[in-house]
Amino acid sequence: MTALDIGSNAPDFTLPRDGGGTITLSGLRGNPVVLYFYPKDNTSGCTQEAIEFSGLKPQFEKLGAKVIGMSPDPVKKHDKFKTKHDLKVELVADEDKAIIESYGLWVEKSMYGRKYMGVERTTFLIDSDGKIAKVWNKVKVPGHAAEVLEATRALQA
Incomplete structure (x- = not known):
């Protein structure tokens, strides 16, 4: 569970992105x-x-919203990932995990009884003032992007 609540300021960052x-x-x-x-x-x-x-990037752009994905993978890996899957979103690399930790998302996970540290799949909708408007914890992927788009539309209303 993230320590950041709705209305909190989203922790700022400057990180390297795909494509330089x-x-x-x-x-x-x-x-x-x-x-x-x-x-x-x-x-x-x-x-x-x-x-x-x-796939939904044009609708997000119509709302003036920017979509950014973040993982601990290096930029070179992001570049290959984007090319391989023709991705349109921007990807940033948090290799030292400082930002991921500041959002409370570097957590202990478990798979097949083995415990390890990893990123908890989470999405934040940040309003135009830099405050957290909505949080999706432990995201289930199917349909998630569409749900985030609806929340972004509601934010603009």
Whole structure:
């Protein structure tokens, strides 16, 4: 469970992005931002999530919203992931996991009885003032991007 609640300021960051350059969250103020955290490039759930968000990118853009995916994978891996799946969303690399930790999402997970540390799949809708408007914890991928789009529309209403 994230320590960040609705109405909290979204922790700012400047991180390297796919294709070169950086993205700074506070530099996007004035427009809503969908910030989704995912465990790993090229895994089934993460790929499906990125494809669904990419497919809805034109509708997010009509609302002035920017969609950004974040994982601990390096930029080179993000570039390959984007090319392989023709992804349209921007991906940022948090290799030292400092931002993922600041959002409370570097957590102990368990698979087949083995415990390990990983990213908890979570999405934040951040309003144009940089405040958290909605949080989806432990995201189930199918239909998630469409649900986030509806919440983004409601934010604009």
